[in-house]
Amino acid sequence: MIWNEKLDEKPTKEFGEAVVERRNVGGKIISMGLGEPDLETPSYIVDAMFEAIKEGYTKYSAAQGLLELRERIAKDLSARVEVNYSANEVVVLPGIKAAIYFSLCSILEPEDEVIYCTPCYVSYPTQILLAEPKAKLVPFDLSEGNFEFDLEAFKNKITDKTKVLLMANPNNPTGNIYTKDVIEKIIEICKEKNIYIISDEVYDKLVFSNKELVTFSQYESIKEQLVVVNGYSKSHAMTGWRLGYAVANKELARKMSVLNFNVNTNTTTFIQKAACSIYDHGFDHLVAYNKKLKERMEYFHEQVNQVNGLSGVLPDAGFFYFVNIKETDMTSNEFCAKLVLKTGVAATPGIAFGDNWDDYIRFSLAVPFEVVESAAGLLVDFTEQLKIGDSK
Known part of the structure; x- marks a missing residue:
């Protein structure tokens, strides 16, 4: 490279x-x-992991992820956002970083431009460059003071080479949640300009204000141009377990599965099985x-x-x-x-x-x-x- x-x-x-x-x-x-x-880490997850090992979940598994876990992720997301997602649109990966990286690898080509919101998670710029060394990084600053998303400033960053908008909702490091109006305007712009949205939603369960968390996955209209990445590291204290997932259209999910197969073979089988228990206990x-x-x-x-x-x-x-x-x-x-x-x-x-x-x-x-x-x-x-x- x-x-x-x-x-x-x-x-x-x-x-x-x-x-x-x-x-x-x-x-x-x-x-x-x-x-x-x-x-x-909740004890039921730890217990489920040991039980999975005893039951023999120590072998290879599908590169896209255990079907049982993918079905549970899709069912949970569909119920929360009232948009239908299927197991074929879910890829289980070794961490959210891997989910973002493989998403970028599956989308980007040389000379493509990636707009990413700043302040941002520290790995975003390097992940873009690792995924496509000839991509152009286009940082986009949130408004200083209130950390709002300036739609006009965003539109001014877009060129005919803009391929991806990468952002976190809620934001890290500001903890800001974007309003429904902003989310809908971003969707409208990205639909018109044929821009993919990669939405990092790892903090979506850690909301303590009265502000409504609106996610891109609630909107059927952007589904084919959307990748939502998430996991359990923050919500279930599983940072060291290295388990995340991406929800994307079937073709992108297929590409990410191919990448996972060739890089990792599969995500750790007994950890995936343990994560299934999460959906029996809620949050x-x-x-x-x-x-x-x-x-x-x-x-x-x-x-x-x-x-x-x-x-x-x-x-x-x-x-x-x-x-x-x-x-x-x-x-x-x-x-x-x-x-x-x-x-x-x-x-x-x-x-x-x-x-x-x-x-x-x-x-x-x-x-x-x-x-x-x-x-x-x-x-x-x-x-x-x-x-x-x-x-x-």
Whole structure:
């Protein structure tokens, strides 16, 4: 393959070196960077996995995924969005990254352009380049301040070579959910311009605001140009299990299955079988967890917005709080490096989520409330010591 130098870029190098420096002197690290739920994997899934091993689900399985799991995914999605999806439109893959990557591989050709919303998950640009090294990356910034999707700005990014719109709903790192009107307008534009939509919906079960989550899969009109990727890593604390899926038209699903066969042979059989148990139990365990996330977000939001030099927007979903540090006159790397060296609080520099987001840093609140309290206090003290004018 053509190795693009962007694959080797380390936008958070300065911050990473600061973390190492703090550890080298024995300093405590309060990790607020990882997108991993502070939940245990539900015991019924673990039990189902061991039972699957005992029952012999340790052999090869279909590259597209176990039929039983694909049927359950299709049935669950169809019931939620009232659009019919079949098992033939589902591909089970080793993680959501694999689902996005294989989707891009199945769609892109040389010189195609991919518009991707920023701030975005850190792997999106590199996955595009890995899937098609000659593709053109076209970052599209959400509106600063409220993280809304600017439809006119989006239309201005489109050319006759635009092939894909890649975005997350809910967004990572902002936690923003797009309105029904925006979703419908995006569909209208993409239909007219024959653009595929790849929608990463991994945080769709972690919604704690009153805002309605509207997904592209609710609309029959875009179905043939839509790939929805999702999984269980966030909703069921299965980050290390490496299990995700894509829902797409039958031809794209076939292509992704061919890719999976030639790269992985199949997704781990007994893990797929264990995941079938999810659909016998539902998502009741998330009621209490989403309540905890809401409490953490509201507390952190209040603390951040009382300090001169910091500001933020209350998220709708997910684990993350995106803090604006523009008034500190620091880059995100500089701020995060100094913060971790002085306090031990490790946040993620905003530059990791897009070139134009260096005025932000991301905190993961997938930690107990007492850790949120401690980190918020240290962040407030650190920022106040910078003496950025008068307090709010």
